[in-house]
Each structure stands twice: as C-alpha cells, then as structure tokens.
Amino acid sequence: MTSPHTTPRKPRRVRHALAAGAIALSLSAGGATAWALDRFVIQHVEIADVSAYQAAQSGTGTGTGTTSDTGSAASGDAVTTGTSYTSGSSSINISTVTTGSGDSTVTYYVADVVLDDATALQSAFANDSFGENITETTSAIAEDNNAVFAINGDYYGFRDTGIVIRNGVVFRDEGARQGLAFYRDGTVKIYDETSTTAEQLVADGVWNTLSFGPSLLDNGQVAAGIEDVEVDTNFGNHSIQGAQPRTAVGVIDDNHLVFVVVDGRSPGYSAGVTMTGLAEIMQGLGATTAYNIDGGGSSTMYFNGSLVNNPLGQNKERGTSDILYIAQ
Template sequence: MSRAHPRSRARRAVLAGALSLTLVVAGTSAWALDRYVIDHVEIADVSAYEAARSGTTVSGTDSTGTGTASPEADEAVVTDTTYESDDASISISTVTTGSGDDTVTYYVADVVLTDATVLRSAFAQDAYGENITEDTSDIAADNGAVFAINGDYYGFRSTGIVIRNGVVYRDEGARQGLAFYTDGHVEVYDETATTAEELVAAGVWNTLSFGPALLQDGQVVDGIEDVEVDTNVGNHSIQGEQPRTAIGVVDDNHLVFVVVDGRSTGYSAGVTLPALAQIMQDLGATTAYNLDGGGSSTMVFDGELVNNPLGKGTERGTSDILYIAG
C-alpha cells in the first residue's frame, strides 16, 4: 500500500486550513454585511404607524410628516441664526477655541419650547429597522424641520429602549438612556431597570440610547473617559478627540444642542468626552448626554447644513434625527 509523503500530507493540511479560514472569513463577511450594511425594514411607513397609535396631528406638519402646516399655525420669523414662533425659540451660534492643530469649532443651538412634544424624532426614509440610513438634512426636509440634529443611530444596534413621539418601537434595555417627558423635563435613566411601556405610562415622549451621560445635577460624571458604548463589530471605544453631538438640559423645555466638528487639522480637532462635558456645563446645562458622533455629527437649520462634518462639508447617513418642525 502506498503512503503519502510527509510533505504532501503537510501541504494538504495547510490547504485544508486555508480553505477553512477562507470559508470562515467569507461567512463572517456575509454575516457582517447582513447585520451592519443590508437594510432590514420592520415598519415601512412610520408616519402611518405613529398616526394610527396616537391619533394626533403634529404641530407644523400633517399626519404624513410631509411638513404641511395647519391653518392655525403661527407666522414664524426666521433669520440666518434665529427662529421664533409660538412653538419654539431657536438661536444658533458658532464657537471657535484654540489655534493651529488645537483649534476646536462647535455649534450651539439654544432652544426654548412652549410644549415638550414640539421636539420630535424622525427615522431615515420614514422606516424603522436596522441599517436604514439617510442624511440628516434629507430627513429634516422630509419632515418640514426648521432645526435638526442627528440622533442615536438606533439602527446600528439591536438593543436599547426606543420610544419615539410617544410610540414604542423597541424594548431591550441595555445601557444608560435619556428620556424626554411630555411635561418638559428630561432625565438620564437605567434602561435595564424599567420597560418601554412603563416609561410611556409615566409620560415619556422620546428616548435616546447611546451615551454616556456627561452631566448629572450640574456635575461632570465620573469615568466618562473610559466608557465604551458598544463592544460589537466595528464599534468599540468612543474616546479621544472626536466629532461629537450632545444634548444639554438647562431647565424644563429649555435645551442646548451642541455639534462639535473634528478630525480636520487646523479647522477643528474634535473633543474628548470630558471636554464635551465641560462645554455643556459652561452652557448652563445641569444634565447632558452624548449622542452618536464622528461623521454622523450634523446640525441643520432652515434647510442648510450648519456644521462642516469631518471638514469635508458632506454628511454621512444616519438612522434618525431629533427635530423641530418649521
């Protein structure tokens, strides 16, 4: 009986191992594409879905979210940096600090609402699910928004409590969330200690699930420089100097929204989470919360992109926004 030469056996073993590795890598790539790239639509018409559950018409829009104002809508006054209506007062400002490679540029929207429900959420392509994206400015235009920022990119992850405009979409508590109540107050909460239905029953209008909390009771939260929001594929640390988006609470119905540009040498380096917390504290916020950042960080006002994402002036698609209808 003939015997294979040891080198032949070794070569076959190497080839078999390489083939197995290729199959594993291919399988992993297919899984990653399916999980993080390919659209998975669960609700194709969010506007109709929310209208059926709330039975209300949004101030400044019709029930389809197209931005058609009702006859009773007030006449808003808009300038390059301000907006005044019976529903909201918005003031946009630009701040630049430092010089050279240490330059930081950020944008602040000081917002006062007459009713907490004027601040709404909208999903990319008016659809709910995983990996559905659209530029912030396009989502804003779809919903007749005079002001918008990117949200928490809920569609990247399968956990977190998602309540939008009083409607529950997901109830998978996993991290520290932010809850907006219909009475105007906003608070950081532990998603794992409650349920979406309990939150809605308590008056929660919108939730965000990203974090971490930056300020609580006016003080910078300890340990934010070590936080990892997720540990899944492609998203680990959120540390270092980065573009950022954050929300701060000055008082009931008085909010500050901040978008920091970054990763652009000589224009804006970005900021660390402790530096972001300091910005929010300096603006008078007592509670502040970090949202999705990087290329997603965008602010839109009166149909125009306010900031300069990554110094390139182009947006990266995101899954959701917070907005105020014009």
C-alpha cells in the first residue's frame, strides 16, 4: 500500500452542457429533446435552503461542520497527516491498493473509518438544495461543509424514487429498491424500501439512507445475482454491469466502516471492477455488509482539501448530487 494520489483542487465542473449535447445528438429534435433536457439537465429545486430546512425539522443546525447533535465532528485535539485523521476516539485512515498489471491493473482507495458517534457521518446536497439535476463536485460540496473526508453519495437527484433520509430528516419517501440505512446507534442495515416508510425508519432511529445498490455481501458472503441488477431502467442508466469505476460502503462493526472508491476506464492505471469484484474487495477488507452506490465518473474520494483518487484517469471530478462526509 502506498500514499493516496492527491491533486490540487480544480475548478468546479458542471456537466449540464455535456449532458445536453449528448442528448441532443442521440434524440430527435422537438418534443423528445425537450423532454430529455427537462428530465436529465434542467434543475428542479424542491428545497432551496436545505440547512434551514433541516434546522427547522430537527431543531438543530446541520451541514455546517459544527453540529450540536451530530457527534463530536469538530474537535480541537484533531491530528491530521497526509493519509490519516484522528480526533478523540474517531479516526480515518486512507490507503491505496493496486493489483494486476498492464491493462488489467486495478487501483482503488480505502478509507477505514472509526466513529465515536454514528451521527458524525453526515450527508450534504449540491448547492445546499434538494431536487433533481442539481450537481456540484464532491470536493466542492465537501469544502462547503468543512469536511475532512467525503465520498460521492447515491446521486439521488438522477431519479425521483427511493427513500431519502439525510441527517435525520426525510426528503423523499418513494420506496423502489434495496436501500442502506445508517442508524444513530452505529448499526447499518440493508433493507427493502418497499416494505417500510421513511417515517417509520426515522422513528426506528435511522440517521441517513442511501438508495442505489445492490447489496454486495450477505453475512460476509458475495451476494448472488449482483451482476444482473438494474438500478434504473430509464434512458442513460439502464445497466451498471461490467468493469466500471465504483464506490461502496462496507460495515465491519458498529461505528466501524470502510469506504472504497475504485478507479476505472483507464487502461494501464485502473480498469475498474465488476460488481462481483467489488464485493470481493469489500469481503477482503473484513466487511460483513457492503453496498454499492453511484459509480462511473462520479466515484470520488476527498480528504483534507484534496481529491484522493483519479477519476477516469483524468484527475477531473464529475458533478454529483450529494455526498457522505465527516466534518473537521
């Protein structure tokens, strides 16, 4: 293992223009293009000031990096190195792993995270707004929230389904797929969104949810059928199979998590991995539960002011709608 690849912060990159161009080329003019632009490009803001909304809902301020009921994220005793962060009994340790050779080389980044309070793992939305097609880079959202560590989230803004609970507040309740629930007591569970409600999950102590998938491990074993899962069936995201850049969350124990970002689509540096390959990585790290989230060009890890991984081998971030992060 070696030190992570770090690069200076680059200007924010908005992908709306690229998406608009691709859609315009691939669809006929007129109604189809207008529909596609509205569906995939034009921002639809439902909540313009999420921080204020969360404060009103929960009675506390969140998303600012200095919280009241979100654990001891901000601490004067923090010690930071190029690959680690320690504050009290919480710690983050980042490592780089490279396997294979030539065009079969795979490079991935691991963040081993121990929390003294599960609510120190927070979520934030691009532009502090909730809705569809609202994007910023992971680094930009992280810096806006005084994060020491962050990964891309589930890109909830690409779809209008799923259960979205963030920092204990409900934003969407449209169960559609396997979800991942982070509880205030430090437990993390895979669950069926269609068999419960967001209100019930919050009542049960859920702090954050992710809606993407699939689940990668069942009791520590590689889950069956994960190469055939389709998260969405709409245009542009019909399949997530093959060797791809990936982001995943794994659970080793209560308040002990592992986050993995696998780079891909860059022969000689990193080819990416299949869903089974990602599950095997999580298994090898000691996770008993693991969950796949948004990947491709969105797969990003951020630490202490810098981009850790090398998205698509180009050192450029693509916009996403949300992050998971730990504040300084």
